[in-house]
Amino acid sequence: MNYQNDFPLIKNRGITYFDSGATTLKPQSVIDAVVNFYTHHTANIHRGIHILSEEATELYEESKEKVANFLNTKPENVIYVKNATEGLNFASAMIDFSKGDKVLTSVTEHHSNLLPWLLLKKQGVIVDFVDIDENGKLNMDELVEKAKGAKVMAFSHASNVIGTINPVSEISKIAREVGAISVIDAAQSVPHLPVNFSKLDVDFLAFSGHKMLAPSGTGGLLVKEGFTKTCTPPIAGGGTIEDVTLTDIKWASGAEKFEGGTPNIEGAIGLGAAVDYLQKIGMKNVRRHELELLNRFYSNIQDLPLTTYGPKPNERTGLVTFTLKSRLDGKMDIHAHDIADFLNARKIAVRSGKHCAHPLHYRLNIPASTRASFHVYNTTDEVDALFLALKEVVEAFS
Ligand SMILES: Cc1ncc(COP(=O)(O)O)c(C=O)c1O
Numbered sequence: 001m002n003y004q005n006d007f008p009l010i011k012n013r014g015i016t017y018f019d020s021g022a023t024t025l026k027p028q029s030v031i032d033a034v035v036n037f038y039t040h041h042t043a044n045i046h047r048g049i050h051i052l053s054e055e056a057t058e059l060y061e062e063s064k065e066k067v068a069n070f071l072n073t074k075p076e077n078v079i080y081v082k083n084a085t086e087g088l089n090f091a092s093a094m095i096d097f098s099k100g101d102k103v104l105t106s107v108t109e110h111h112s113n114l115l116p117w118l119l120l121k122k123q124g125v126i127v128d129f130v131d132i133d134e135n136g137k138l139n140m141d142e143l144v145e146k147a148k149g150a151k152v153m154a155f156s157h158a159s160n161v162i163g164t165i166n167p168v169s170e171i172s173k174i175a176r177e178v179g180a181i182s183v184i185d186a187a188q189s190v191p192h193l194p195v196n197f198s199k200l201d202v203d204f205l206a207f208s209g210h211k212m213l214a215p216s217g218t219g220g221l222l223v224k225e226g227f228t229k230t231c232t233p234p235i236a237g238g239g240t241i242e243d244v245t246l247t248d249i250k251w252a253s254g255a256e257k258f259e260g261g262t263p264n265i266e267g268a269i270g271l272g273a274a275v276d277y278l279q280k281i282g283m284k285n286v287r288r289h290e291l292e293l294l295n296r297f298y299s300n301i302q303d304l305p306l307t308t309y310g311p312k313p314n315e316r317t318g319l320v321t322f323t324l325k326s327r328l329d330g331k332m333d334i335h336a337h338d339i340a341d342f343l344n345a346r347k348i349a350v351r352s353g354k355h356c357a358h359p360l361h362y363r364l365n366i367p368a369s370t371r372a373s374f375h376v377y378n379t380t381d382e383v384d385a386l387f388l389a390l391k392e393v394v395e396a397f398s
Contacts (some may be wrong), residue, residue, distance in 0.1 A: 010025065042056070137315070147178045213277060
């Protein structure tokens with residue numbers, strides 16, 4: 001599979017883009033969908049009677065239907081948010097907490113699935129953590145033990161650093177058994193794997209559009225049937241009510257209750273186009289392609305003084321995070337920013353630092369790491385080029 005021609009930036013800039021974990025490139029069809037909205041349909045939604053408003057509303061609703069169908073839920077259970085971070089903050093604000101309630105999460109989480117829970121400590125909420133084993137997989141015995149008495153179990157579907165794909169169905173089953181609400185950060189799974197919200201049987205699931213070929217400022221919080229009725233919206237305003245008097249509120253039904261103010265209409269339409277693009281390829285094929293790239297990376301690096309973190313390729317998503325030593329003494333680590341800088345000079349874009357997962361870096365006892373993350377537009381030739389450039393890095397620093 002070679003999809004590079006669908007992504008104009010690749011031709012225009014000639015950059016090998018291995019930073020899809022941060023955000024993805026956009027295919028021409030997504031760019032066209034946004035431009036088409038601006039050029040032919042610009043209007044606000046859900047308010048006007050005029051034709052442009054009707055068209056904009058239709059396009060926005062159509063996007064939700066596509067997303068709902070893509071992740072196997074109903075459109076009324078899809079709350080559009082600006083990114084996974086907002087989705088996870090919404091989830092924490094939609095749940096009623098009391099002093100002494102416990103949130104169980106893990107040491108691997110991105111800050112977006114950590115800080116919303118740590119903030120609750122001000123209310124007397126206890127936050128506890130599950131550790132990982134030497135392969136970067138969640139310690140499930142510890143998880144089962146600590147789940148007892150939890151009000152919320154908040155875990156990522158896939159780690160943005162070590163790539164580990166967590167057993168979400170198992171986690172949601174454990175959560176049901178102990179009466180906990182399950183919240184899943186799917187920012188790194190929805191763009192890379194088939195995800196079936198109904199089958200996973202979780203209560204909340206958040207994802208970002210911009211990491212799945214869609215425009216920035218898009219994302220979704222999927223909620224289990226019934227939650228839109230019982231939860232109070234974290235923000236309220238235009239579009240969230242059916243009626244309001246100076247004393248009473250009758251909330252709108254479904255997701256509208258949670259989408260206060262004018263949403264990112266053009267972004268949503270772009271998100272719908274991104275879903276169309278991914279569905280045409282098929283998420284199983286996206287996964288297969290990324291696995292091929294992962295395997296190529298692992299077979300290449302045998303001779304490099306490189307340490308990767310996380311489980312083996314078939315248990316992780318399409319990203320590799322590593323540290324690299326200079327060959328001279330085999331002891332000195334080359335700093336992640338130096339590696340990224342060196343690669344940048346060779347038109348290869350990777351991410352370096354702690355990737356918004358500081359606690360995980362402290363847990364792994366490394367100051368920083370370098371991450372190469374893949375998507376459909378990457379090729380095995382590019383992975384080979386990365387390997388050759390890393391060899392040069394080692395030589396240059398020896
Ligand atoms: C696992 C994970 N969760 C949450 C986020 C936050 O995503 P966003 O910045 O789109 O809100 C990221 C972003 O890198 C992520 O990798």
